[in-house]
Each structure stands twice: as structure tokens, then as C-alpha cells.
Amino acid sequence: MPRPLAALLTALAALAPVPAPAAIDTHRVATAHYGNDAPWYEARIPFFESADPAIDRVYYYRWMIVRAHQRDLGERGFITTEFLDDVGWQLEPWASLNDATGFHLGEARWMHDRRPADDYIAFMYTGGNDRHFTDYLAASVYDRYLVDGDRAAAIRHLPAMRTLYTQWDDHFDAARGLYWVEPLLDATEYTISSIDASGGLDGFTGGDAFRPSINAYMVANARAIARLSRLAGEEPAIAADYDRRAATLAGRMEEALFIPALGHFADRHRSTNAHVRAFAPIRGRELVGYLPWTFDVARDDPQLAAAWRHLLSAEELGGRFGMRTVEPSYEHYMRQYRYDGGGHDGGRRECQWNGPVWPYQTTQVLTGMANLLDHYRHSPVTRGDYLRLLRQYTALHQQGGRLDLEENYEPDTGLPIVGLARSHHYFHSGYVDLILTGLVGIRPRADDVLEVNPLLPAAGEPQALAWFRVQDVPYHGHRVAVTWDADGSHYGRRGLAIEVDGREVARRPGLERIVLPLRRAALPAIERPVDRAVQLVRGAFPKGSASTGTDAEKVHDAIDGRVWFMPELGNGWSSAPAPAAQWYAVDFGKPVSLSRAELAFFADGGRYAVPRGYRVQAWVDGTWQDLRARADAPLANGITHARWPATTTSRVRVTFDLAPNRAMRLVELKLF
Incomplete structure (x- = not known):
């Protein structure tokens, strides 16, 4: 092959897109670690x-x-x-x-x-x-x-x-x-x-x-x-x-x-x-x-x-x-x-x-x-x-x-x-x-620069880490990924690589500090929906009430603004296992306009199970009326959503149809 042609092909190869390492399957990983609560993490974490x-x-x-x-x-x-x-x-x-x-x-x-x-x-x-x-x-x-x-x-x-x-x-x-x-x-x-x-x-x-x-x-x-x-x-x-x-x-x-x-x-x-x-x-x-x-x-x-x-x-x-x-x-x-x-x-x-x-x-x-x-x-x-x-x-x-x-x-x-x-x-x-900042080595800076310096020992040393990848890291308005593969056996290419917004921008054969210019991008506005059901002061509005399990502290727990599903420390209102029809209500003490709810149910495969169904009701003209809600099926250890046309009311009640011989635990009821 003539040398000029060879040089041209080499130059063209250098300009060709470099395939990035295989991305982490974030949905699979989130589901494996968090089950039904995976959507919260998929939207938020690297x-x-x-x-x-x-x-x-x-x-x-x-x-x-x-x-x-x-x-x-x-x-x-x-x-x-x-x-x-x-x-x-x-x-x-x-x-x-x-x-x-x-x-x-x-x-x-x-x-x-x-x-x-x-x-x-x-x-x-x-x-x-x-x-x-x-x-x-x-x-x-x-x-x-x-x-x-x-x-x-x-x-x-x-x-x-x-x-x-x-x-x-x-x-x-x-x-x-x-x-x-x-x-x-x-x-x-x-x-x-x-x-x-x-x-x-x-x-x-x-x-x-x-x-x-x-x-x-x-x-x-x-x-x-x-x-x-x-x-x-x-x-x-x-x-x-x-x-x-x-x-x-x-x-x-x-x-x-x-x-x-x-x-x-x-x-x-x-x-x-x-x-x-x-x-x-x-x-x-x-x-x-x-x-x-x-x-x-x-x-x-x-x-x-x-x-x-x-x-x-x-x-x-x-x-x-x-x-x-x-x-x-x-x-x-x-x-x-x-x-x-x-x-x-x-x-x-x-x-x-x-x-x-x-x-x-x-x-x-x-x-x-x-x-x-x-x-x-x-x-x-x-x-x-x-x-x-x-x-x-x-x-x-x-x-x-x-x-x-x-x-x-x-x-x-x-x-x-x-x-x-x-x-x-x-x-x-x-x-x-x-x-x-340490293992991966992203060293945040005030200027328009991305600096990465993984603190890993060299391959062959006792604490060496053969490979890692982090992706979807928010930095100056971009999404950054960093990949390390000591010998290329895991990701198919040896070395340290950096991607910005899905495009590889740097690669080195070994572990070293990489410093790259990175112009910051505009950030989206922060959305701030307000949960109207949170009770901060016991005895003050909004006030919760329930059909069974009426211990005041447990009733409060369902509207205290906290959501977790860890069995070591129970959280929320727990019903009795019977009757099958139960309810939890919130009294706002004044009219409020509401159009959606988030319900967090805890289930443990034993005493507590999600209800078979539920209805969202509003207090209108002196009576409870069903809201025309588009309601998700009850979800265990995750967030269940319900939406309806905006309605002004002073009280909301959710009625539940319990599974046979099972109690339910409402970790949190949020109303927006």
C-alpha cells in the first residue's frame, strides 16, 4: 500500500467514533437492589x-x-x-x-x-x-x-x-x-x-x-x-x-x-x-x-x-x-x-x-x-x-x-x-x-475542567482493582462516565476511559491523572411539588385518622414525610388484619386543591401485604365521594401513584380492600 494512502487511512481511523464500553443496565441493577422502589433510584443516582x-x-x-x-x-x-x-x-x-x-x-x-x-x-x-x-x-x-x-x-x-x-x-x-x-x-x-x-x-x-x-x-x-x-x-x-x-x-x-x-x-x-x-x-x-x-x-x-x-x-x-x-x-x-x-x-x-x-x-x-x-x-x-x-x-x-x-x-x-x-x-x-472522589477519582473543580485521578494501586498489587465503571455522574450539567479495565478482559479495551454525555473523550493505557476542558451546561430548573399531607406537629393540622390501629404515633407516622421499607425499624400506620374494608383519612382543617397521591405500602411476605385494591375519596358537600382517579395497582415496597382532576376539599380518605387474614402497613400517604 502506498505510504500516503496508509497515512490517510490511519488518520481516518483516528477520526472514527470509538465504541464506548458497554453501559450498565441501570434498570436491571436498580431492580436487583431496590425491587419495586427502583424508579426512584433510576432517575437520581450514578x-x-x-x-x-x-x-x-x-x-x-x-x-x-x-x-x-x-x-x-x-x-x-x-x-x-x-x-x-x-x-x-x-x-x-x-x-x-x-x-x-x-x-x-x-x-x-x-x-x-x-x-x-x-x-x-x-x-x-x-x-x-x-x-x-x-x-x-x-x-x-x-x-x-x-x-x-x-x-x-x-x-x-x-x-x-x-x-x-x-x-x-x-x-x-x-x-x-x-x-x-x-x-x-x-x-x-x-x-x-x-x-x-x-x-x-x-x-x-x-x-x-x-x-x-x-x-x-x-x-x-x-x-x-x-x-x-x-x-x-x-x-x-x-x-x-x-x-x-x-x-x-x-x-x-x-x-x-x-x-x-x-x-x-x-x-x-x-x-x-x-x-x-x-x-x-x-x-x-x-x-x-x-x-x-x-x-x-x-x-x-x-x-x-x-x-x-x-x-x-x-x-x-x-x-x-x-x-x-x-x-x-x-x-x-x-x-x-x-x-x-x-x-x-x-x-x-x-x-x-x-x-x-x-x-x-x-x-x-x-x-x-x-x-x-x-x-x-x-x-x-x-x-x-x-x-x-x-x-x-x-x-x-x-x-x-x-x-x-x-x-x-x-x-x-x-x-x-x-x-x-x-x-x-x-x-x-x-x-x-x-x-x-477517591476510588474513581473524580476531583470536582470550580473551573470548566473535568479532572479524574483514580486512587487505585497498580495491577498486581494486593489491593489492586481489575476493573470498574461508573456512569450517569452529574457534573457541571453533563453526564460523565469513567471506566477502568486493567488488561481489557472485562470491557474489551484496556485502560482508563472517560465519557461525557455518551461520547468517549479520553483514554489512557494505564492509571494516570486526566485533566480535560469541559464547558459547563445549563441546569434544568428544580421542580418543587408540595406534599400537603405532612404533619410536623402532633395534634396540629393536617390530622390523620384510621379505621383500626389507632395508636396516635402510628397514625402520625403515615403522614410524617418519611419513606423507608427497612423491616428492622417499622414505619407507618399498620391496620388490623380484619375487617377486609379499612381506611385512612387526612383532615387538612381548611380547603386545599389536590390532584394526585403517592402511597407507599410495606409488605414482608408474612403479616403485612399490600391491599388488593383501594379508592381515593374526597369530602364534598358533607359526604365522601369517590374521585375519578387513574390509580396504579398497589405496589409492595415502592410508590403507588393515583391521579384525578383537581379537586378542592378539606378531607381525603383512602379506603382499602385487604388481602385475607393480612394486615397492611401504609408507610406514607402523600397528597399533592
């Missing part, structure tokens, strides 16, 4: 598969946790809860807590449905954040912007961000140049500082300390406010002020909270008492010392980075089944102080941070380790270490063959410690974000 089935299972389980913890507040939109059911220390009547908001937003920013994160942020900045705990809310808002690129949403709450930041002045010691907090209000009761401040007798309260956590959060929040201020086009002096605050605080953290004798960031006591001395460092290493890397506060310095060796040591913070919150050398390591009910009677153990594994800090530390591996030059940890610890964390989600993440764990056995009813499917941590 899909992932890999050579490690355990990671895959937990990835999809963690999306189920996201779904279960979304609470619809009606006109105030959605928030995300920490516990599936109510606890005594939540903010009423919302059932919100602010300590895990950063994790909630870190997961939700990867959803195609932007409403949950948007509503949640608005809630937190319009009275929903009571500073019950420390948090890094402003930083989380900015991190969400790095994924979706929605400038208007990111800057909407800037005044409230600055107000909230200033409110923390009541925990700032100007003489020390540091923030302090009681460990309990840092969501970490029974730490070294609180236990030692009590003389070893207690530690649930007390023990105020200058901690790496609150100070790292405040650096991250100040940086975020500065960046968002610039994004909003505000007076440059405003951003400069917050940049100065962040830089000064970060420098002071290193000066005061990196303890050379420990080779670790650690607390210093705030006050002197009979047991501790003001500004003396605590007498041991804690996992919280890695948070300066979680928020990129730590300098890229070999002496600081050496602290990570303590995490890799089985005698120090590296437990066999998880990261210890305190090292075993501490005098009160794993000493149990508190039991369910508050007594010291040897009953069921309550939460403590003096050694147990907590998914909360495990998530933070893995995020910090990913940062260390991605953009720090000095690191004693490897990508193999990252995958090993990610897999260790993954294993904690498995409880005797079923998936159930609980509050905390034994570091040497991996068994749950607390195990109370409230502990099931606990949303006090993150996982999806670790997979997408």
Missing part, C-alpha cells in the same frame, strides 16, 4: 460496578440510606435526618441534627435531583441550624457547587453564612487564636479531653478543648465564604478578610495543635481544674488529628505527614476491623462509662469515642487520605493502604449477611457496640462520595 462485589453492594446500600433519610417537610421542602426515627436531642419538629450535614450534602451533591440538597441548605440557613453541634456547612455548600456548578444556588445564602460564622465567636479564644468546644458538642462524647477533665470518672460532658476538628471546620468555612464572595462579585475586601481569617487560623493550628511529642495534631485543654492544666496537650493520639488533611488545612510537610504512620500501625490507631478513635495505650481506652438509660449497670452500651470505630470519623479520615494521595507530595501512605482501609470500612456495613450500618463498632472484632433500635441504617457518615 450507577457503579467493579471487580469487588462487596463495594458494589455497599455503594447501592448507601444510596438506600440516602433515600430513607430524606424527610419531606411539606412547604419547607426536604431535609436529611441522621436517625431513621426520632431521638430526644433532635431539633423539633423537624427531626434534624446538624453534625452530619456535611456527609448528607457530600452524598446528595451526586444526585441528578438537586432539590434535596437545595432544600436542605435553605433549611439550615433559615433557622434549621441551632449550632447544637459543630459543622462545616459553608464548606459543604461550596463543595456542592464544585459538582453541579450552580452559581445562583451557591451564593444564595452568603449573608446567612457570614452570620453563622460570626456566631461561633462565642467559642473563640482571642488570646489563644483558636476555637474551643466541649467534645459532646463536637458530636464526640467521651474523648481524652473530657474523660481526663473528670479525673477518669466520666466524660459525657465537660472537657472543653481546642480541637483539630472545630478549628479545621472554621478554616474550611472561612475559605468557602471567601470563594463564594468572589463568585458573587462582592467587594474584594470581604473575601480578603475571610482568606486572612482562614490563613491565620490554619497557621495557629499548626503552631499549637500539632504536638511534636505525639507527632500528631491533638487537643489542648481549655481550662485548669484538679485534673488537667489549661493549654496542656492531651495525653494520647486520637483519630480526630487527621482532620487537617480532610479540609486541606495541613501544609505539605514531611514532619506533619508522618502522623499518618500511626494510622497504619496495628498497635496505634489501626484496628484490625476499623480505625480506632483513640490508641490502646490510653489509660481509659474502651472503658465503658455509659449504658442505655444512663446507668452504669452493665446494660446495653451507649456511644463513646474512647477507642470504638465510628463511621463518622472513618469517612473524614478516608477523605483526608484521598487528599493526601491526590495532591500532597509527602505521604507515608499508599494507594494500596487507601483501598485496604476503604474495604475495611465497607465490611462494617455487613451484619450477619445483611446490610445494616450502625453507630459504632469494636475495633478488634468488627461487631456493633450500641445496637439500639435507633442505630439501624445510621446516616452519620459518607460512602458514595468516597467511591466517586
Whole structure:
């Protein structure tokens, strides 16, 4: 063949479309993991598969946790809860807590449905954040912007961000140049500082300390406010002020909270008492010392980075089944102080941070380790270490063959410690974000760039992952897919590939950082239908009533804005098994216009079954009248839809025809 012709054919081949790897069958995968509730996930989440089935299972389980913890507040939109059911220390009547908001937003920013994160942020900045705990809310808002690129949403709450930041002045010691907090209000009761401040007798309260956590959060929040201020086009002096605050605080953290004798960031006591001395460092290493890397506060310095060796040591913070919150050398390591009910009677153990594994800090530390591996030059940890610890964390989600993440764990056995009813499917941590930003390596940015750097060890290493694919990842208004195949045996082509909106835009033969220009695209408007049936305050309108099973709390549960189908913790109104005809009604206390309903039925193959049929009725002219509804057949453990011409009424009733000898459970009735 003449050389010019050969060159032409080569050039034409290079221009030809490159076949993308086979897409994940999202309907099949969603149905396999979520059954009848699959449509919710198909419309909202990125899909992932890999050579490690355990990671895959937990990835999809963690999306189920996201779904279960979304609470619809009606006109105030959605928030995300920490516990599936109510606890005594939540903010009423919302059932919100602010300590895990950063994790909630870190997961939700990867959803195609932007409403949950948007509503949640608005809630937190319009009275929903009571500073019950420390948090890094402003930083989380900015991190969400790095994924979706929605400038208007990111800057909407800037005044409230600055107000909230200033409110923390009541925990700032100007003489020390540091923030302090009681460990309990840092969501970490029974730490070294609180236990030692009590003389070893207690530690649930007390023990105020200058901690790496609150100070790292405040650096991250100040940086975020500065960046968002610039994004909003505000007076440059405003951003400069917050940049100065962040830089000064970060420098002071290193000066005061990196303890050379420990080779670790650690607390210093705030006050002197009979047991501790003001500004003396605590007498041991804690996992919280890695948070300066979680928020990129730590300098890229070999002496600081050496602290990570303590995490890799089985005698120090590296437990066999998880990261210890305190090292075993501490005098009160794993000493149990508190039991369910508050007594010291040897009953069921309550939460403590003096050694147990907590998914909360495990998530933070893995995020910090990913940062260390991605953009720090000095690191004693490897990508193999990252995958090993990610897999260790993954294993904690498995409880005797079923998936159930609980509050905390034994570091040497991996068994749950607390195990109370409230502990099931606990949303006090993150996982999806670790997979997408760490393992897959999508590093969100503020500019028009897509950067991917998978944190995988090289093929042949013990923790190597032979292949993975993630698709339908929302990023700057596009859908992104990333595929890795070490030898080409799984997807038919070797290497790392990136697709944008279904078209392959980059491929490399091995694992390496890929940086591509990507102009952001317009985002669709957020739709905000309002559920008119939500009862937030018991006894207030809307009010529920039922034919049987009239316990007030259970009747309330069917209109509390929460939907989950997990059998470990029942949710909703449960009827008696007879008579066959039953009903559930909602009284709005005023006329409202309605045109559709969503009904969530729970079924377990035993006591509870979906009804054989149902009718939607409205109170019109003093009588119940059937609505001309186009009604789906009742669906078990999913959403059943009914629609009718818009009708104004003050009451709605749904009548049910029960299956023989079976009760029914109405998880939630939503009316729009």
C-alpha cells in the first residue's frame, strides 16, 4: 500500500467514533437492589460496578440510606435526618441534627435531583441550624457547587453564612487564636479531653478543648465564604478578610495543635481544674488529628505527614476491623462509662469515642487520605493502604449477611457496640462520595475542567482493582462516565476511559491523572411539588385518622414525610388484619386543591401485604365521594401513584380492600 494512502487511512481511523464500553443496565441493577422502589433510584443516582462485589453492594446500600433519610417537610421542602426515627436531642419538629450535614450534602451533591440538597441548605440557613453541634456547612455548600456548578444556588445564602460564622465567636479564644468546644458538642462524647477533665470518672460532658476538628471546620468555612464572595462579585475586601481569617487560623493550628511529642495534631485543654492544666496537650493520639488533611488545612510537610504512620500501625490507631478513635495505650481506652438509660449497670452500651470505630470519623479520615494521595507530595501512605482501609470500612456495613450500618463498632472484632433500635441504617457518615472522589477519582473543580485521578494501586498489587465503571455522574450539567479495565478482559479495551454525555473523550493505557476542558451546561430548573399531607406537629393540622390501629404515633407516622421499607425499624400506620374494608383519612382543617397521591405500602411476605385494591375519596358537600382517579395497582415496597382532576376539599380518605387474614402497613400517604 502506498505510504500516503496508509497515512490517510490511519488518520481516518483516528477520526472514527470509538465504541464506548458497554453501559450498565441501570434498570436491571436498580431492580436487583431496590425491587419495586427502583424508579426512584433510576432517575437520581450514578450507577457503579467493579471487580469487588462487596463495594458494589455497599455503594447501592448507601444510596438506600440516602433515600430513607430524606424527610419531606411539606412547604419547607426536604431535609436529611441522621436517625431513621426520632431521638430526644433532635431539633423539633423537624427531626434534624446538624453534625452530619456535611456527609448528607457530600452524598446528595451526586444526585441528578438537586432539590434535596437545595432544600436542605435553605433549611439550615433559615433557622434549621441551632449550632447544637459543630459543622462545616459553608464548606459543604461550596463543595456542592464544585459538582453541579450552580452559581445562583451557591451564593444564595452568603449573608446567612457570614452570620453563622460570626456566631461561633462565642467559642473563640482571642488570646489563644483558636476555637474551643466541649467534645459532646463536637458530636464526640467521651474523648481524652473530657474523660481526663473528670479525673477518669466520666466524660459525657465537660472537657472543653481546642480541637483539630472545630478549628479545621472554621478554616474550611472561612475559605468557602471567601470563594463564594468572589463568585458573587462582592467587594474584594470581604473575601480578603475571610482568606486572612482562614490563613491565620490554619497557621495557629499548626503552631499549637500539632504536638511534636505525639507527632500528631491533638487537643489542648481549655481550662485548669484538679485534673488537667489549661493549654496542656492531651495525653494520647486520637483519630480526630487527621482532620487537617480532610479540609486541606495541613501544609505539605514531611514532619506533619508522618502522623499518618500511626494510622497504619496495628498497635496505634489501626484496628484490625476499623480505625480506632483513640490508641490502646490510653489509660481509659474502651472503658465503658455509659449504658442505655444512663446507668452504669452493665446494660446495653451507649456511644463513646474512647477507642470504638465510628463511621463518622472513618469517612473524614478516608477523605483526608484521598487528599493526601491526590495532591500532597509527602505521604507515608499508599494507594494500596487507601483501598485496604476503604474495604475495611465497607465490611462494617455487613451484619450477619445483611446490610445494616450502625453507630459504632469494636475495633478488634468488627461487631456493633450500641445496637439500639435507633442505630439501624445510621446516616452519620459518607460512602458514595468516597467511591466517586477517591476510588474513581473524580476531583470536582470550580473551573470548566473535568479532572479524574483514580486512587487505585497498580495491577498486581494486593489491593489492586481489575476493573470498574461508573456512569450517569452529574457534573457541571453533563453526564460523565469513567471506566477502568486493567488488561481489557472485562470491557474489551484496556485502560482508563472517560465519557461525557455518551461520547468517549479520553483514554489512557494505564492509571494516570486526566485533566480535560469541559464547558459547563445549563441546569434544568428544580421542580418543587408540595406534599400537603405532612404533619410536623402532633395534634396540629393536617390530622390523620384510621379505621383500626389507632395508636396516635402510628397514625402520625403515615403522614410524617418519611419513606423507608427497612423491616428492622417499622414505619407507618399498620391496620388490623380484619375487617377486609379499612381506611385512612387526612383532615387538612381548611380547603386545599389536590390532584394526585403517592402511597407507599410495606409488605414482608408474612403479616403485612399490600391491599388488593383501594379508592381515593374526597369530602364534598358533607359526604365522601369517590374521585375519578387513574390509580396504579398497589405496589409492595415502592410508590403507588393515583391521579384525578383537581379537586378542592378539606378531607381525603383512602379506603382499602385487604388481602385475607393480612394486615397492611401504609408507610406514607402523600397528597399533592
